Amino acid sequence: MLKLTFLGTSAGVPTKQRNVTALAIECLNPHTSGVQQGSRQQNNQSKKSRPWVLIDCGEGTQQQLLHTKLSLHQLAAICITHVHGDHCYGLPGLLASAAMSGRRESLTLIAPKAIATLLEAITATTELYLPFAFDFIAIEEVLAEQDDTNKVSISLSDQHQLDIDITPLSHRVASHAFGITQTISRRILNTDKLVADGIPASALWGKLQQGEDVTTEGNRQLRSVDYVDNEIQRTRVVVAGDNDAPNLLSKAVINADLLVHEATYTHEVLNKIQAKNPDYDPMHSSAQLLGEFAQGARLKNIILTHFSARYQGFDNPNSKTPNMAHIRLDAESVYKGNLWLAADFDQYMVDGAVELASDQEGSQEEMRVQYIGSARSD
Template structure:
């Protein structure tokens, strides 16, 4: 497993009996740190139903200002403070979300025992970088500025050529660890070069997680080389045609056609209108997707987890 995605909310606009509004937790193979993409009202309640700890939350990434994607933010951050969190947290969000949070903090006497650092996603494409992790934002089309996040995870493993080392007479020991770390080793009047006796295996996994968006094709560049796309499919095409262009959302057909043209091997649909949240409606969304997309397609449910490996394989555990 390189990346693990846990859906904390899969409904659009308002929560329903079985689906909360938008929230997605992203974990990586690199450690306990995790990332929250969107934080609709009630997200912290869903987090309580998972093994995730708010003390390990590295960054919150908000796609846009609409409330079903951010109204849970002040409560979640307040709970993190009451849970004795002390390490800084990055809030990657449009400027209005930061201004709203700052106003809420001031007007509700919210004192956090940790620093919240705002990263204005309008000012830079690379919004988060740590050893092995890169998060980039990509602009979408919605009634307000909306964005997707491209999350890439990379691991490196160095394997020594044990037979070659034994052949030159270097026994296992501290010198092997030095070579494995990338440094050369003096030996028998010469130098053993790490590059000659160590192979580096690099594994990479990448996923794109979209906010609300009327034009999936805007993600063509972002989806180059990714193994997984997570994107809203608020309506079937018939429902979208009836609703009209005003809401500026995607249909399952629009999304499926783009994912097929971009050759994305795995596709997860989420952010479903309440009108489709029944057995018949979900079946219609899946049928429409499969009619236009030949990859692996999934309809997300709250608390579902999806694991992505470096080979592009996705495994799902139902919540």
């Protein structure tokens, strides 16, 4: 399962209610000791087993983190969608704070090459010292790979894998979407079959569950594959950077549980902006444009974010003041799935489909996306 915490949901500049873009995604393993099944809000899994990924890091992101329980020591990777300041100006300060808090573990950074240049310049000019190594992965180099995998894999444990794939988007500068796919596998021992086959509970059961073939005291050969099912849970969330062409995500959202995408304006406002200055296109999506794509792609769940500062946080369709109702209605006019409008510190839990490797038909549980409240700890 993936737990999303929105740290910033404003476009371009912060407002009194919204910071600029940043999204934390915690990679939770429900089979890890300490996780309470059936109680997402009271999930008290050990912090050390709650690695998380940061998508974009606008100015003030580290300040937003202070209102949550997220720790920079468990941060596994940072992904920057593009080089516009509202998506990356907070990165140097966050890294400096991680160093001052005692972090020493290496950190994966997936970003445009220009971000490396930015960090090199700040390091040199401000004498910034970072006592941890970077695994810097340039987006341009990943996309240029001949094998066309466009994917970075991070092993969180022997049964917990995170894959991050990259999709180019359309914006005034090179912008990208990150597909976050968490795969959790576990071996389930078929105890009923063991008992039926006359194999009593013993240490052999544990070895079978660990994938070992064993021999009983009666010299009977037992194969692990005959008594163990491999259960696999995959959860996939696609998070897009700034983008005026949602159709570019058509391939990326196949089998996605959730799409997080900007909806900077209503369609009416976007058209007015483009008409007022034909020589300048903000190259953002309207809520309606994103809704049309999501409906056509049969996406069940979308979260809109990155709202222009002109839209106030309240929801009143009858108000002449631009507000969230106008964004919501713009999307709902064309989209009939599950729709949320993100606010700072909103948290969502995403449970992916579960399947048994031995199930040839690939039967799955229906995935779920649930709003679980605010992350603010004060």
